[in-house]
Amino acid sequence: MPIDLYLMNLSPPCRAVLMGIKHLKLDVNVKTVNLMAGEHLKPEFLKLNPAHTVPTLVDNGFSLWESRAILQYLFSKYAHNSPLYPTDLQKRATIDKLLNFDLSLNSSIFGAVTGKIFRGIEPTEQSITTFKNNLKLLETLIGDNKYVTGNELTIADLSVLATLSSLLVNDFKDLDEVPKVKAYNERLQRELPYYAEVHTGVAETLKQFIASKKIMAIELYMMPMSPPSRAVHMLLKHLNIAFKIKNIDLRNGQQFDADYAKINPVKKVPAIVDNGFNVWESRAIMQYLCNKYAPNSSLYPIDIHKRAIVDRLLYFDTFYYQSLREALILKVVRNVDPTPFQLTNYKNTIKQMDQLIGDNKYLAGNELTIADISALATSTVFCINDFEDLNDNVSHLKSWYNRLSHELPYFAEVNEPGIALFKKFNTSDESLTGSSLSLTDSYKECVYVFQMSISRVLTFR
Incomplete structure (x- = not known):
């Protein structure tokens, strides 16, 4: 039975999970949720996810939401002891740490960049500062490493990469001040064979969405x-x-x-x-x-x-x-x-x-x-x-x-x-x-x- 994945293609966390599924080569049934039409608030979806968020995963009757928890679950079940999410407690803790940091990074990008586009929320001076500080911290975390946790790809990279993809709204200009993050982002986009497939059409859809939002909220x-x-x-x-x-x-x-x-x-x-x-x-x-x-x-x-x-x-x-x-x-x-x-x-x-x-x-x-x-x-x-x-x-x-x-x-x-x-x-x-x-x-x-x-x-x- 294929996995059901409820998503919206404009959502970076949804794309993170989809990249994880592609990496694992799992059979997936993608179900697009129209948030604008309120489909995430329908009773049948609320039964799957009372938090009414995407992505939401259903695996043989088991329902799970929150993208990072989904990635942890998928790699624990379908790729036991994979380098992407190893069973070694210290290595796993390092990955979990970066997943939690990525949650803060994603939130700060919304506060400083995408919140204005999607919700008409003007960024505050504090939200811009938080965003820039998080980028600087990511720059430090990457350092001379190839990936965020060291020299092996992990699910933390999939999540961080999807989060950074939000910045395509301004052609990734925010990464000019953090060259290591910029190089990391560009390298992984080329390196991961499923990145282009998962992100196909996102830029165009986003441009159309931005154009529509130029009409006043x-x-x-x-x-x-x-x-x-x-x-x-x-x-x-x-x-x-x-x-x-x-x-x-x-x-x-x-x-x-x-x-x-x-x-x-x-x-x-x-x-x-x-x-x-x-x-x-x-x-x-x-x-x-x-x-x-x-x-x-x-x-x-x-x-x-x-x-x-x-x-x-x-x-x-x-x-x-x-x-x-x-x-x-x-x-x-x-x-x-x-x-x-x-x-x-x-x-x-x-x-x-x-x-x-x-x-x-x-x-x-x-x-x-x-x-x-x-x-x-x-x-x-x-x-x-x-x-x-x-x-x-x-x-x-x-x-x-x-x-x-x-x-x-x-x-x-x-x-x-x-x-x-x-x-x-x-x-x-x-x-x-x-x-x-x-x-x-x-x-x-x-x-x-x-x-x-x-x-x-x-x-x-």
């Missing part, structure tokens, strides 16, 4: 306390799209600035700017992002019937959010008690959501869609009453929320700061209406984000 205008803002934030994370967050300080009326009014004349959050094109209203933004960046994704399927179901659920989520706002948010923001009608509507809407989920895994069936992401962000509002209404009376809704909040790897990162502020806001002992209460900046942001979202009320369904 998406700008997301948001406030952390806004559930609709967090819904868009989660989708951007899910699709692995490069974006920059632009926090709008509603407390100081930044949404009324002329510059922001040009982006969103309704003066609300969230809004995005994608290469000069402005979109506002969270659900419209999510539809747009899927249409452009993941047109074949099950998140927003192209099948007209399936898409209609997702659209219907997105509209329902608008009323779902409205009912939570009326019953929970207004009380803590404006000290306005919900009317009996609003409370009844709130309870009925929660029950409807529970019925819509039913025995399904997700809102629209058995596949995650943007309707789930939007409604999940909305459901974080239950934190106001410590989720007491998310109980066994709506067991489907409760189970759905608990499962997704743990299943989606970006949920905590995106939502926990806002939820924490929301809870802090709710525990205030003083009324915020007409009060002289002195609030912290983050506390004030809480007030304003929901005051500014009050006008989203929709009278008719």
Whole structure:
């Protein structure tokens, strides 16, 4: 049975493992994972690798991720006592040491060079210094040796060589200051017969990717306390799209600035700017992002019937959010008690959501869609009453929320700061209406984000 290797060809760690497999002449079934389409976040891939990273190896049912661990495993199993990974404890320890150093080298290259290309992250002075120091250290480690650990090729060389290949984004100009590293890199590229095969097309693909990234990264205008803002934030994370967050300080009326009014004349959050094109209203933004960046994704399927179901659920989520706002948010923001009608509507809407989920895994069936992401962000509002209404009376809704909040790897990162502020806001002992209460900046942001979202009320369904 051939080994299954899940990879993306732009990933240096993936290419390191592929070089190791080629060296061992193993039968391999290469499975490309489309990170841009969120394939690494699908349940079937998460079962193989809950860290949702590439490369991932499956060898006769055994799943393993982390490229350096994969190399260690492959050479331990298929080339016992090979010079590339000998059983001698001291030699092996030296190789392991260099593999761990390579992890730091790879991280520093991302911080100083490739992070800007792939994620739109500008390098800091510290990250550039760390990168240069790591190159100097590699220069010292190589010294007069032929390879990084001495005079024999090891898996540490395969990993380091793949890491250095990242620098082809600037034609390896960074290696001009470290001549021994430069000579080592050029020599191994010629020496290893599988290097060219593994790296075929990488330069061209990378150039195309860089050209596409010259288009400005998406700008997301948001406030952390806004559930609709967090819904868009989660989708951007899910699709692995490069974006920059632009926090709008509603407390100081930044949404009324002329510059922001040009982006969103309704003066609300969230809004995005994608290469000069402005979109506002969270659900419209999510539809747009899927249409452009993941047109074949099950998140927003192209099948007209399936898409209609997702659209219907997105509209329902608008009323779902409205009912939570009326019953929970207004009380803590404006000290306005919900009317009996609003409370009844709130309870009925929660029950409807529970019925819509039913025995399904997700809102629209058995596949995650943007309707789930939007409604999940909305459901974080239950934190106001410590989720007491998310109980066994709506067991489907409760189970759905608990499962997704743990299943989606970006949920905590995106939502926990806002939820924490929301809870802090709710525990205030003083009324915020007409009060002289002195609030912290983050506390004030809480007030304003929901005051500014009050006008989203929709009278008719």
